[in-house]
Amino acid sequence: MLAAVAAVAAQPAVARTTPDVAPPSPEDAPIAYLLDLTSGQVLLAREADRRFMPASITKVMTTFLAFEWMEEGKLLPQQTFTVRPETWSDWNNRGSTMFLSNRARVTVDDLVHGVTTVSANDGAAVLADSAAGSIEEWVEAMNAKAREIGMKDSHFGTPNGWMDEGATFVTAVDLATLASAMLRRHPSKYNHFVGKTEFTYNGITQPNHDPISGSVRGADGIKTGFTNQAGYGFLGSAERNGRRLVMVVAASPRGRTRDRASRDLLEWGFSQFEQRRLFVPGSKVTDAEVQGGNSTQVGLIAPRGVYLSMPRDQQTDATFRIEYSGPLRAPIMKGEEIAHLVVTIEGMPEARVPLEAETDVDEAGVFGRIVNGIRGWLP
Incomplete structure (x- = not known):
């Protein structure tokens, strides 16, 4: 089956003229990372594991944690909090703001919109303090959630990215992991809260400074950031x-440079790579052998499907292999992630597509183990 897939992937692209678009230069975007979330392939990686201070991009982690707590019932969009005097005193007119008033009653929906649309430092602090009981508890939850989703080289010291002597740092790879988790786990919340062009609160309307929404077709966010030490950055989709x-672009020397680099990187990704669908979501890719089970095989399903991003107008082959740890042993639960389809294309990093068990495989009974043992001795 994989040989047939490789044959399809190797078919040349339909000849067409592609726009002359280049990715941003290292001078304009010292850190640059482009992930095709549909295929799981990395299209460009420059200093992708280099730590940097994310500044307001930190608020994406606060937004994601809010989405997770909404899903778990710990937060409700219509829930109302009161701005504590201590929190208001700490964050009133401190950097970007949604102009919260002291002791104001404000909904979670407004707080999250303030964070995502106008980068409200006060909104992030009030959300953290009110939802978790203290900002410190919220930050602890941010770091726990970051570890849970696989952000291996990041740490958060505040809910809003305010300067904290380097306690907050991320990498481009980790920010892409965060955006991927947000998009896959919470598409409806993402559509509701992210990518709005403006936000009105307390009678004041402010614009979103996202550099791609409205400029790049299909763009819908996510968050800019700036510090004197780290330069200008952006996480977008x-x-x-x-x-x-x-x-992700980061460490750009100027805001306009970052904005142009962000647009160029996306346009390059869309124009210079074409997508090929090999399996629709939920398709069976192949079978894997199972030891010690009431069945000797289990189907491997690609829940997200299998897609490839191939360099356009180039004759490029793809190779595939199934990878899992040791022999698969029963019991196996239906839907359990047990393997990966590893895709290799010359000049690109390997892509790993998760594969899940098609069915349950229970442990074999005594007679079954005897039969399996006999089979193991047969040629």
């Missing part, structure tokens, strides 16, 4: 024709 890209 766009979707066209069912294909979703996630991008």
Whole structure:
């Protein structure tokens, strides 16, 4: 079956003229990362594991944690909090703000919109303090959630990215992991809260300074950031024709440079790579052998499907292999992630597509173990 897939992937692209678009230069975007979320492939990686201070991009972690707590019932969008005097005193007119008043009653929905649309430092602090009981407890939950989703080289010291002597740091890879988790786990919340062009609160309307929404077709966020030490950064995403890209640029020397680099990186990704669908979501990719089970095989399902991003107008082959740890042993539960389809394309990092068990495989009984043992001795 994988040989047939490789044959399909190797078919040349339909000849067409592609726009002359280049990724941003190392001078404009010293850190740059472009992930095709649909295929799982990395299209560009420059200093992707280099730590940097994310500044307001930190608020994406606060937003994601709020989404997770909404899903768990710990937070409700219509829930109302009162701004504590201590929190208001600490964050009133401190950097970007949604102009919260002392002791104001404000909904979670407004707080999250303030965070995502106008980068409200006061909104992030009030949300953290009110939802978790203290800002410290919220930050602890942020770091626990970061570890849970696989952000291996990041740490958060505040809910809003305010300067904290380097306690907050991320990498481009980890930010893409965060954006991916947000998009996959909470698509409806993402659509509701992220990518709005403006936000009005307390009679004041402020614009979103996202550099790609309205400028790049299909773009819908996510968050800018700036510090004197780290320069200008942006975590963004766009979707066209069912294909979703996630991008990071960081350490840009100027805001306009960052904005142009962000747009160029996305346009390059969409124009210079074409998508090929090999398996629709939920398809069976192949079978794997199972030891000690009431069945000797289990089907491997690709829950997200299998898609490839191939360099356009180039004859490029793809190779595939199934990878899992040791022999698969029963019991196995249906839907359990037990293997990966590893895709290799020359000049690109390996992509790993998760595969799940098609069915339950229970442990074999005494007679079954005897039969399996006999089979193991037969040629």
